[in-house]
Amino acid sequence: MLVEQEHIAALISDHVGLNPVPTTRVEAACASGGLALRQGIMAVASGFHDVVISAGVEKMTDVVDATPAIATASDQEWEAQQGATFPSLYAMIAKRHMHEYGTTREQLAQFSVVNHKNASKNPNAQFPFEVTVDKVINSTMVADPLTLLDCSPVSDGAAAVVMVPAEDAKKYTDTPIYVKASAQASGTLTLHDRKDITTIESTKVASRKAYEMAGVVTSQSTLPEVLRHVDTH
Numbered sequence: 001m002l003v004e005q006e007h008i009a010a011l012i013s014d015h016v017g018l019n020p021v022p023t024t025r026v027e028a029a030c031a032s033g034g035l036a037l038r039q040g041i042m043a044v045a046s047g048f049h050d051v052v053i054s055a056g057v058e059k060m061t062d063v064v065d066a067t068p069a070i071a072t073a074s075d076q077e078w079e080a081q082q083g084a085t086f087p088s089l090y091a092m093i094a095k096r097h098m099h100e101y102g103t104t105r106e107q108l109a110q111f112s113v114v115n116h117k118n119a120s121k122n123p124n125a126q127f128p129f130e131v132t133v134d135k136v137i138n139s140t141m142v143a144d145p146l147t148l149l150d151c152s153p154v155s156d157g158a159a160a161v162v163m164v165p166a167e168d169a170k171k172y173t174d175t176p177i178y179v180k181a182s183a184q185a186s187g188t189l190t191l192h193d194r195k196d197i198t199t200i201e202s203t204k205v206a207s208r209k210a211y212e213m214a215g216v217v218t219s220q221s222t223l224p225e226v227l228r229h230v231d232t233h
Contacts (some may be wrong), residue, residue: 001072002063012055029073032056033159038182040163050168055160066154075190087151089191091143097198098145105145109136112149126155183209 005011009023026036033056040054060066071080079089097103113133119125131149140148162172169176187202188194195201211217 001069002060037161038184041179041182044163044165052163053160057158059156060154061156078190087143087146091146093197094145100198105137106133109133112136181210181213183213
């Protein structure tokens with residue numbers, strides 16, 4: 001959308017010489033990469049294809065204004081057209097979480113601190129430097145209580161995963177990674193339609209399905225038991 005080239009699948013297959021191999025564009029906003037991976041998993045697991053590449057790319061740093069494009073992932077009638085941006089929507093979630101659960105501003109800032117610490121160890125990171133809690137809290141306000149260092153930057157990036165049947169994996173690499181489970185769920189698009197705006201219900205449903213499929217938990221497992229497995233896996 002950013003370069004007005006929506007038919008990206010055909011463009012890529014043409015440029016890299018894959019024709020007539022089938023290519024499909026997958027769109028799911030910020031979940032596009034994960035969903036592309038899931039589509040590849042299902043294509044291989046079903047036996048339809050022996051080798052599948054799931055890839056994603058985003059080029060945003062030279063775009064004049066990415067906000068309208070990003071806002072297309074929200075509800076247009078009830079959110080985007082009313083001026084609500086994703087930082088403002090997430091700010092409402094954060095405010096409500098602080099009200100209901102006593103979450104502190106310092107605790108929210110820790111997410112940025114941890115992520116920047118990881119980035120400082122990656123020479124390819126966009127911002128490879130550490131930050132402190134105070135620096136996060138005192139950075140430019142975007143949507144109260146979220147500041148500039150709480151929010152994700154406009155970035156460029158790309159990734160690709162090659163998938164084959166498990167029994168063939170060693171033909172291609174000595175260190176394959178095996179997929180034990182994949183699950184997906186959907187939720188309401190608008191924030192005001194959620195039963196609880198501090199909870200992403202689809203994530204809860206999908207994660208439980210995935211852990212059950214992988215044999216990590218059972219259908220009778222309680223939420224605390226599931227969360228303990230999330231912490232350790």
